[in-house]
Amino acid sequence: DAEGIATVTLDRPPMNLFNYDVYNEFGAVFNELSEREDVYVVILTHTGKDFSCGNEVEDLQKISKENVQRHYQIVGEGLAAIYACKKPTIAAVRGMAVGAGLAAPAACDIILAADDASFFIPEITVGIIGASEFLQLLVPKKIARYYAYTGKPIPAYKIYQWGGILELVPKKGLGAASMRIAHDLLERSSPIALSCLKQTMNDNENDRLLEKFYRGGFYGRDWILTDDFRESTRAFFEKRKPVYTGKR
DSSP states (O other): OTTSEEEEEEOOTTTTOBOHHHHHHHHHHHHHHHHOTTOOEEEEEESSSOSBOOBOHHHHHTOOTTTHHHHHHHHHHHHHHHHHOSSOEEEEEOSEEETHHHHHHHTSSEEEEETTOEEEOOGGGTTOOOOHHHHTTTSOHHHHHHHHHHOOOEEHHHHHHHTSOSEEEOGGGHHHHHHHHHHHHHHSSOHHHHHHHHHHHHHHHHTTHHHHHHHHHHHHHHHHTSHHHHHHHHHHHHTSOOOOOOOO
C-alpha cells in the first residue's frame, strides 16, 4: 500500500494446502518483496478458517529415494525465502497451522494468532523427517522436541506463554492488529534501519536455518529405504494405526 506495507495472502480454499507450486510462489514473492524499495513491512495472512492444513497428499506420496533431495530443495527454498526476507514480516494466523502451515508463520519475525489457533508438525506420524527447525523458532528447544516426536498440536495460548506469539487476538480483529503492529514498527525507525537490524538478527541467531532443514533430507533418505516408512505412509492414507517393526 501507500505506506509501504505489503500483504501476502495464502488463498487455496478450502484448506490452503501447500504444494510445489505454492512453495515456488512463496519463494518468488518474498524474494521480490525483499528487494523492493517501496516495501517496508510484509504481512502474511490467509483466507478461510485455517491458515493451512499442511501439504497436499499427492506430493507426499510421490517422495522417493530418487526425488527426495529435490523435494527438500523446493520446500526449503520456499520457506527460507520468508525467513530471509530483508523486511520485517508479520504472520496473522487463524485456525490450524499444520506442517508447512506452521513453518511459514514461524519463519516470520512476529506472529499474531487468533484464540482458536493451533500449531503442529505431524510429519513424524506421516513418514516425513523435517520441520522441527521451524518449530524451534516458536517454542523452547526441549518443548519442541516433545511436540516434534509426537506430532501433537500446540494451542496458540501455550506458544504465547512461551514467548513465540506476540499477541492473542479475537479472530475478527486479526487484520486490524496486524496493521497496528506494522505501523508500530514503522513509526519508531527508518525502514532502512529496520531492514539492517533484521538481517543482523537473522545472521546472529539462525543463519543456518536452511542448512538445518536440509539435514532432515540427509537422514530422510535413510528412512525412506525402510519398511517402516512405507507402512507409515500407507497407514496415514488408509486412516489406521501403523504397525512398525523398528528394523532397518
